[in-house]
Every structure is written in C-alpha cells, then in structure tokens.
Amino acid sequence: MEIDVLGLPYERHTIELVPDDEGPVVATLVRRRGEQPSRRAVLYVHGFVDYFFQTHLADFFVERGWDFYALDLRKYGRSLLPHQTPNFARSLTDYFPELDEAARIIREVDGHDQMLVAGHSTGGLITSLWSHARQGRGIVDGLFLNSPFFDFNIPWLMKGPLMASLLAVSGRTPYRKIPTAGLTVYGESLHRDHRGEWTYDLAWKPIESFPVTAGWLQAIRRGQARLRAGLSIDAPVLVACSTRTFRGRGWAEDVRLTDAVLDVEHIARWAPGLGPMVTIARFDGGMHDLTLSGKDVRTSVFRELGRWVDAFVPAPGTPEIEVPPAPEDKADDKSGATA
Numbered sequence: 001m002e003i004d005v006l007g008l009p010y011e012r013h014t015i016e017l018v019p020d021d022e023g024p025v026v027a028t029l030v031r032r033r034g035e036q037p038s039r040r041a042v043l044y045v046h047g048f049v050d051y052f053f054q055t056h057l058a059d060f061f062v063e064r065g066w067d068f069y070a071l072d073l074r075k076y077g078r079s080l081l082p083h084q085t086p087n088f089a090r091s092l093t094d095y096f097p098e099l100d101e102a103a104r105i106i107r108e109v110d111g112h113d114q115m116l117v118a119g120h121s122t123g124g125l126i127t128s129l130w131s132h133a134r135q136g137r138g139i140v141d142g143l144f145l146n147s148p149f150f151d152f153n154i155p156w157l158m159k160g161p162l163m164a165s166l167l168a169v170s171g172r173t174p175y176r177k178i179p180t181a182g183l184t185v186y187g188e189s190l191h192r193d194h195r196g197e198w199t200y201d202l203a204w205k206p207i208e209s210f211p212v213t214a215g216w217l218q219a220i221r222r223g224q225a226r227l228r229a230g231l232s233i234d235a236p237v238l239v240a241c242s243t244r245t246f247r248g249r250g251w252a253e254d255v256r257l258t259d260a261v262l263d264v265e266h267i268a269r270w271a272p273g274l275g276p277m278v279t280i281a282r283f284d285g286g287m288h289d290l291t292l293s294g295k296d297v298r299t300s301v302f303r304e305l306g307r308w309v310d311a312f313v314p315a316p317g318t319p320e321i322e323v324p325p326a327p328e329d330k331a332d333d334k335s336g337a338t339a
Contacts, residue, residue: 004030005078005201006055015101017074022085027098028078029105030070034062040315041112043102044070047121047149047289048087049209051077053200057118057291060302065315067112071102073126077204085175086210092126092223099130103139116142116313120289121261124148125223128274132231142313143237143274144305147259147288151224151266153245174215184208185251186260190292195251198292233275236312240301241267242286261288279308 004010010032017025030052042061046052052070061068072078073095075088089095106112117140119127124145131140187207190196194207246252246260264282271280281304287293290301 001031006030006053009033010055010058012078013105015098017097022088023083024081025074025084026079026081027074027101028072029102030072030078031110032058032062032068034065034067036065038065038067039111039113040065040116041067041069041106041110041114042116042118043099043106044068045073045099045117045119045123045127046070046076047123049205050120050123051201051204053198053205054289054291056298060305064306064309066116067110069102069106071098073098073123077201080204085213088175088213088216089219090174090215091219092129093133094219095126096130096133099127100134103134107139113316114141114313115139116144116309118144118146119148120146120291122149122220125150125220125227128227128231128233128237129223131233131235132275135232135234140233140235142235142309143233144308145237145239145271146290147241147262147264147286148239148267148271149220149224149262150227150270151263152220153261153263153266174213174218176214177211178214178217180209180212185246185248185255186288188251189255189260189287190289195256196292228270228273230273231275235275236277236279237271237274238279238281238305238308238312239267239271239274240281240283240286240290240305242288242290243282243284256287256294257285259286259288277312279312281308 001011001013004012010030013029015027015029017027019025044052051072058068075084075086080086103115106115117127117131125148127143128148131143134140184207188194190198191207192199241264242259244258245263246255246258268280272278283290283297283300285294285297291298
C-alpha cells in the first residue's frame with residue numbers, strides 16, 4: 001500500500017488486471033483503517049463518471065468500528081490510464097476480477113471476517129450482479145445500494161426499440177460515441193466551484209460527463225435485463241433512494257432535493273427482485289448520491305443505514321434477538337366440529 005491522493009490515513013493498492021484491446025488495465029483499492037483493529041470491513045464501489053472521494057462516508061463506518069475500502073474500477077478515477085477510453089466496458093462482468101481481488105485482499109490478506117458491500121448508481125448495478133454470481137461462497141455479508149442504476153431514465157420508446165436499433169447498427173463499433181442530451185445540472189449541484197459543497201477532481205468526475213459509448217450502453221442494457229429477470233442475492237440488501245425524480249432540463253433549486261439522474265420509481269419497482277431479504281428506504285429531499293445530499297438528509301441516511309446494519313449485519317458474536325412466537329388465536333370455535 002502507498003499513500004493515496006487523499007493523504008493519510010488513506011492508502012491505495014494497484015490491482016494489475018489482464019490487458020484488453022486498449023492495453024494495460026488496472027484497478028485501485030483504497031483503504032482506511034480505524035485506530036483499533038477490526039475484523040469488519042466495508043467495500044464501496046462508485047457510479048458512472050465517478051470515483052471515491054466521499055471521505056465522510058468512510059468516517060461514518062470507521063467511527064462505527066469498520067475498516068473502510070473503496071474500489072476505483074478499471075478506467076475510472078485513480079485507475080484511468082492515458083491510453084484508455086474513460087469508463088468503457090463491454091460487459092459488466094468485466095469488473096468481476098477486480099471485485100474478486102478486492103474481496104480476497106479484504107478477507108484473506110487483511111484478515112476481515114465480515115464484509116459489507118456498498119454500491120452507488122452503476123456501482124449498485126454491478127455489485128448486485130456480482131453478489132448474485134458469488135452467492136453461497138460467504139463473500140458478501142450485506143449489500144447497501146445507494147440509488148442503484150436499475151433502469152434508464154428515458155421514455156420507453158427510446159430505451160426499447162430505438163436503443164435496440166441504435167445498438168444493432170453500432171454493435172461492431174463498441175467505442176463509437178453515442179449522442180446524448182447534455183445534462184450538467186447534477187454535476188453543478190455537487191461541485192463547490194459551481195452550486196455545490198463538495199470538492200473533487202473534475203478530470204475524473206467532469207461536470208459535463210464523459211461520452212457514452214455503444215459498448216458501455218450495451219453492457220448496461222444487458223446487465224439491467226439480467227437484474228430485472230430476478231436475482232438470488234443471499235445476503236440482506238438495503239436499497240435506498242430519493243422520493244422524487246427531477247424532471248427539468250435546466251437549473252432549478254429542485255435539483256438539490258431530487259434525483260436528477262435516475263427515475264426513483266424504477267429503483268423501487270425492481271428492488272424486491274434482488275433476493276429474499278430486501279429493505280427499501282426512501283428519503284425526501286435526497287439527491288442521486290444520497291450521501292451528498294443536504295446535511296439534514298444525509299444525517300437521516302446515515303441514521304437509517306446504521307440502524308439497518310445493526311439489525312441485519314451485526315458484529316460476529318452479537319446475540320441474535322429472539323422474536324417471540326405469535327400468540328395463538330383464542331377466538332371461540334363456532335364451527336361445531338368435534339374430535
């Protein structure tokens with residue numbers, strides 16, 4: 001591990017991956033350990049046009065006794081190399097090798113017995129598919145999804161027939177850039193140099209986004225279709241999102257109080273199909289990245305996240321709460337039946 005760009009106590013480790021048609025490929029695992037040794041760890045995975053910079057999220061977990069890890073996926077953030085197309089992927093399973101290696105380091109090298117995975121937006125979609133694929137192996141003890149990217153926030157005609165036709169034409173040119181209507185209001189609402197309160201590297205998370213490629217679009221489309229067909233994640237899942245979607249195109253104060261990227265009703269609709277233990281929490285005034293919402297909202301998010309973790313991902317050795325059996329129905333039997 002070497003010192004991360006965030007400075008101590010953040011460290012980073014470069015994960016060497018199999019080269020692809022653009023050349024060498026790496027991912028980056030960022031680590032922040034607590035002052036006291038812990039056998040519990042969190043693995044955070046970012047969204048599209050994103051990377052890990054949310055140190056207050058790490059603070060929350062470290063203060064609760066967890067070691068914190070964040071993975072900058074291949075071609076994102078710390079892992080983006082000069083010869084690469086930013087954020088490009090042909091399949092969401094391309095990310096499974098770095099997730100597998102991050103989990104191995106967390107569990108086998110650093111000696112953690114318990115791992116909670118947290119995924120935001122596209123990271124929420126990827127970690128859902130990965131958690132399903134790794135079910136039964138005792139790798140994922142809990143999954144926290146922050147506004148996961150379960151569906152495109154566009155009209156049915158555009159994401160159905162029109163997208164299928166476009167991808168059929170572009171199928172052999174995965175690096176072809178797909179024209180999109182620029183929507184910069186979300187980025188403006190976050191960065192301190194614009195209308196937000198956060199500071200991060202605009203080379204890794206630009207206000208105007210990176211171009212969408214045909215290969216990435218197809219990868220997302222196939223991944224979402226697999227998820228919507230139903231998964232069997234065998235760990236408890238918390239799906240969190242805002243109560244409202246932003247419907248405008250230009251700047252409005254509502255951007256600060258809504259999800260300006262995804263349709264939150266899509267998230268609520270598809271969440272129950274993740275597995276048998278799914279909790280859905282919605283936050284009035286929440287932004288797309290709930291942890292970057294206004295102070296009062298993110299306080300609520302962290303409070304509910306803490307309650308859920310305590311209930312569904314308790315520390316090893318914590319006594320289980322016994323639920324008393326339901327009382328028997330004492331109503332008079334008026335059927336007249338006899339033994």
